[in-house]
Amino acid sequence: MSRDLNFSGFSQLGRVQPMQSLPRASSSSTSASRDGAGDGGVTGQDNLLPIANVGRIMKDGLPPQAKISKRAKETIQECATEFISFVTGEASERCRRERRKTVNGDDICHAMRALGLDHYADAMHRYLQRYRESEELAASLNNTNNAGGSRPAGAIQIDVRAELSIFRGNQQQGRNA
Known part of the structure; x- marks a missing residue:
């Protein structure tokens, strides 16, 4: 039994540069208009997992004296966000095919199996x-x-x-x- 895997969302994971679809958060006021907030759009920051939560989860898996760079947190933030989007996209597609509006835990498990x-x-x-x-x-x-x-x-x-x-x-x- 062969599986057709769609990894189109992971097309840029091998690159060193940050993915263009997930812009970096910036504290400057000009970033809001550049990210689309000025025209009522969603900013890039809103599409990412909260950096504090990502850092806390990373810290939990490391020895107490370990330090985590800002760049490492940002990289994991982007990867984790992309991974979650990839899995939930597959689960959402299953719900759409079955004409359901709510994604549940079983849909996530099924999506993970479908993605290998x-x-x-x-x-x-x-x-x-x-x-x-x-x-x-x-x-x-x-x-x-x-x-x-x-x-x-x-x-x-x-x-x-x-x-x-x-x-x-x-x-x-x-x-x-």
């Missing part, structure tokens, strides 16, 4: 199952306690990194067998 990202899709599917179980548990505990507000003590906490590590470990065992 099976290991991420499997981890995401397990995460999605556990998340749904956690939400059901929280709802049932809220209905019995009627406390509201914070998450109930019995709620399940899900570690996405652990899910991916489990999958990678199973994949390594399969190769060694």
